Amino acid sequence: MNEKYLTDFEGESAVKLAEEVEADFLQRQQERKPLERSWQLNMNFVCGNQYCDIDASGEVTEEEKQYFWQSRRVFNHIAPIVDTRLSKLSRIRPSLIVRAATDDESDRHSAALASKILAAAQEDADLDGIISSATMWAEICGTAFYKTVWNSASGKAVGVTDGGRQVREGKAEVAAVSPFEIYPYSLAVEELAGQPSIIHAKALSVQDIYTMYGVKLAGRDIDEFTLAPCAAGLSGAGGFAETSGISGAKTKKRGYEIVIERYERPAADLPDGRLTVVAGGKLLYDGALPYKNGDDGAREYPFVKQVSLPLAGSFFGTSVVDRLIPLQRAFNALKNRKHEFLNRIAMGTVAVEDGSVDTDELAEDGLMPGKIIVYRQGGTPPEFMNAGSVPDEFWKEEEALLNEFTKIAGTGDLSENADSFSGVTSATGLQLIIDQDDLRLNVTYGGIKRALKTIGRHILRLYRQFAADLRLMKYAGENNSLSLFYFKGSDISSDDVVLEADSDLNMSPAQKRTVIYEILDKGLFSDADGKISVSAKNKLLELLGYSSLSGERDLGELNRSRAGQENLKMRTADCTVKSYDDHNTHISEHTAFLLTEELSEEAEKRICGHMLIHKNMLKEIKNDG
Numbered sequence: 001m002n003e004k005y006l007t008d009f010e011g012e013s014a015v016k017l018a019e020e021v022e023a024d025f026l027q028r029q030q031e032r033k034p035l036e037r038s039w040q041l042n043m044n045f046v047c048g049n050q051y052c053d054i055d056a057s058g059e060v061t062e063e064e065k066q067y068f069w070q071s072r073r074v075f076n077h078i079a080p081i082v083d084t085r086l087s088k089l090s091r092i093r094p095s096l097i098v099r100a101a102t103d104d105e106s107d108r109h110s111a112a113l114a115s116k117i118l119a120a121a122q123e124d125a126d127l128d129g130i131i132s133s134a135t136m137w138a139e140i141c142g143t144a145f146y147k148t149v150w151n152s153a154s155g156k157a158v159g160v161t162d163g164g165r166q167v168r169e170g171k172a173e174v175a176a177v178s179p180f181e182i183y184p185y186s187l188a189v190e191e192l193a194g195q196p197s198i199i200h201a202k203a204l205s206v207q208d209i210y211t212m213y214g215v216k217l218a219g220r221d222i223d224e225f226t227l228a229p230c231a232a233g234l235s236g237a238g239g240f241a242e243t244s245g246i247s248g249a250k251t252k253k254r255g256y257e258i259v260i261e262r263y264e265r266p267a268a269d270l271p272d273g274r275l276t277v278v279a280g281g282k283l284l285y286d287g288a289l290p291y292k293n294g295d296d297g298a299r300e301y302p303f304v305k306q307v308s309l310p311l312a313g314s315f316f317g318t319s320v321v322d323r324l325i326p327l328q329r330a331f332n333a334l335k336n337r338k339h340e341f342l343n344r345i346a347m348g349t350v351a352v353e354d355g356s357v358d359t360d361e362l363a364e365d366g367l368m369p370g371k372i373i374v375y376r377q378g379g380t381p382p383e384f385m386n387a388g389s390v391p392d393e394f395w396k397e398e399e400a401l402l403n404e405f406t407k408i409a410g411t412g413d414l415s416e417n418a419d420s421f422s423g424v425t426s427a428t429g430l431q432l433i434i435d436q437d438d439l440r441l442n443v444t445y446g447g448i449k450r451a452l453k454t455i456g457r458h459i460l461r462l463y464r465q466f467a468a469d470l471r472l473m474k475y476a477g478e479n480n481s482l483s484l485f486y487f488k489g490s491d492i493s494s495d496d497v498v499l500e501a502d503s504d505l506n507m508s509p510a511q512k513r514t515v516i517y518e519i520l521d522k523g524l525f526s527d528a529d530g531k532i533s534v535s536a537k538n539k540l541l542e543l544l545g546y547s548s549l550s551g552e553r554d555l556g557e558l559n560r561s562r563a564g565q566e567n568l569k570m571r572t573a574d575c576t577v578k579s580y581d582d583h584n585t586h587i588s589e590h591t592a593f594l595l596t597e598e599l600s601e602e603a604e605k606r607i608c609g610h611m612l613i614h615k616n617m618l619k620e621i622k623n624d625g
Helices: 012-031 033-046 078-089 105-124 127-141 206-213 320-347 359-365 392-409 427-437 439-466 509-522 534-544 555-569 583-596 601-624
Strands: 052-054 060-062 096-099 143-151 157-160 166-168 171-177 182-184 197-205 220-223 252-264 274-279 282-287 303-307 471-476 482-487 496-499
Touching: 012 033, 012 182, 012 197, 012 252, 012 274, 012 282, 033 052, 033 060, 033 078, 033 127, 033 320, 078 127, 078 320, 078 392, 078 439, 096 105, 096 439, 105 127, 105 171, 105 439, 105 471, 105 482, 105 555, 127 143, 127 171, 127 303, 127 320, 127 439, 143 439, 171 439, 197 206, 206 252, 206 274, 206 282, 303 439, 320 392, 439 496, 555 583, 583 601
Parallel strands: none
Antiparallel strands: 052 060, 096 496, 143 171, 143 303, 157 166, 182 197, 197 252, 220 252, 252 274, 274 282, 471 482
């Protein structure tokens, strides 16, 4: 349907639109079914259910034993590999800052304000935990998503409606979204921005749907992962998906319904895009894309994609688990066959002459020590057959498979392979080995960083769009003390989010300390007098992990900040010079402002007169001294 957004959600057109969206969703669901099953298989292998596979019908089913006596133990190497990768990737928790558009004082002030907003939003949204959750999904299934939205029902209460409902100022929120919930228009288009439309489908309880949209639905039994109705008597898709989650949790939800959100990219006939929400065959919402989170105020999808390992020509990425599954199958088979061989050697295989003994009794008790064997007179007594020893091929193959795990995963553990590097004694050589050990993770590192920068831009653009009134935010400021600031959306003129230089390095805390000590030895933190400023000292203590010791306030930074505020004010009004001002710092900041800004003649005279007062007061101080 190409008509503009509907206003009547109960008419015939609304019913047709709801049917079209549901049909679109079912088609995309069917196209993506093989990918979903591979993700479920990955999750089963990570949580230790490794005797399952995808059958001819495309469902995840459990494999049967070939013989009843066959050993089928699991020797899970995939889970610790995923744990190691997640541990190394947890180093990527960079601070988001905003780069000023120009050197103008107003742009620098706006960039500093936007950086504070990001810091406050990052703390408030628990972005670290959200990144960890999304990275776990990406490492197991290959792809994860972030959804950045504006929640008008959250934040500080600012009033009460006539009906007694509280009105809140709202805030930006970020959520980690599993790949099971995202359905692209084309599986072959790699970039999110290149998709004509995106469907976000999730299972919600009918109570939540009524709270959000005011529509009552009957509800069904829904499988949380496959988003398919569960047939009576079945626990999930194929009767097996019920325990296919990463923790083995039940995935069947009672009294739920599938909420389908279809986002359409802005086009010639829909310049603001389109968002259509359908659940239970009813149209819940139809309108423009709600967020101006694109460049130059354009409306875009509220999603950010994070990929563990990119796959050419595919919207969804791949994960290291996909590559490890065949190796894990081979390792389980090898270890079980070896244990069966060892059991034959330890317990023995008994050979008896037909009719010479009671075989039922012998099968029940075996040849236990002290057992009296009664056999037919003239017959041959039972004896153990020679099972030999475990062939060397078992040991060689096991060692080869363990080496392959390390090569494929790209996360070699130096503590387990210390003998290979026993000849390396220099710190530089060991550091090169560590760098090579982490080299395979650089692609995943880069994906997390790109996602973080996009999330930061979305957060700032949401506050610029919705924070129309003055509001108060707080964040951990200098020396981890609570800092408060006021702002409104129009104050955010820059959203060029970058990562701090120190957080852009994939280094452990010990490596960072070593680099800091080397820079200190070179004197790069010292000023012209060979001293370290309070600002530099506080930053160094923070990087070393001893921010609680940095109690001294940086007066130079405080004076620069005050001088910057005076610069902006003196565009239109005079400012009073205070006796406690650091006159040298103020003169430098005002001079830089005059050299970089285009000012009116009146503003320039005002600032020059202000500087003259600073200079006269500075002369008086020198004369008194």
